[in-house]
Amino acid sequence: MEGKILINDAPMVLMGASAEPIGSMHLLVYGGSDDILFNQLEEYGLLILRETNDSIRQQLIQKRNKILNNHPGFSKKILAYNTITKKWFEHANLDSKIPVTALSFQHEDNFIIVSGELSPGIRTPQIQKFYN
Numbered sequence: 001m002e003g004k005i006l007i008n009d010a011p012m013v014l015m016g017a018s019a020e021p022i023g024s025m026h027l028l029v030y031g032g033s034d035d036i037l038f039n040q041l042e043e044y045g046l047l048i049l050r051e052t053n054d055s056i057r058q059q060l061i062q063k064r065n066k067i068l069n070n071h072p073g074f075s076k077k078i079l080a081y082n083t084i085t086k087k088w089f090e091h092a093n094l095d096s097k098i099p100v101t102a103l104s105f106q107h108e109d110n111f112i113i114v115s116g117e118l119s120p121g122i123r124t125p126q127i128q129k130f131y132n
Contacts, residue, residue: 005088007079016074016100020111022132027081028091030113030130031098033074040067041120071119073097078130099124 005012017032044064051057076098080091099116106112111130118124 005079007088007090014075014079016117018098018102018104018111018113020104020106020132022080025083027083028111029079029081030104030111031075031077031100032079033100037067037071037120068120073119074100074117096128098128099126 005014013035014029014032015035015038018030020028020030022028041064044060044067048057048060048064051060074097076094076096077090078092078094078098079088081088097118099113099118102116103114104112109132111132113128113130115123115125115127
């Protein structure tokens with residue numbers, strides 16, 4: 001299982017998250033997306049591109065749009081990885097959404113996430129500051 005993210009022994013996929021090193025042995029990962037809805041959206045995208053029948057194509061577009069319009073947003077969790085024990089754990093679960101595919105950087109004792117997507121195709125101009 002080396003290289004896999006396991007939280008409470010359950011494997012998870014994490015994409016688009018921001019990350020920062022903390023201290024001498026931890027890595028914090030902010031938000032991210034799993035692969036479930038991502039894979040469904042990608043599959044619909046491929047099917048739509050290949051479909052030549054207009055009515056079937058419209059049905060596929062409607063199904064894809066239903067996922068997009070009802071998307072719950074990306075993870076609100078901050079995960080931590082201990083580089084010594086090689087274990088993952090949930091560090092925090094926030095009330096607000098953490099954007100993915102965002103610019104992020106450390107500034108003094110803060111971790112800053114600028115803009116990003118709150119759900120597929122929905123970008124935010126918001127700047128989030130996390131205190132270390």
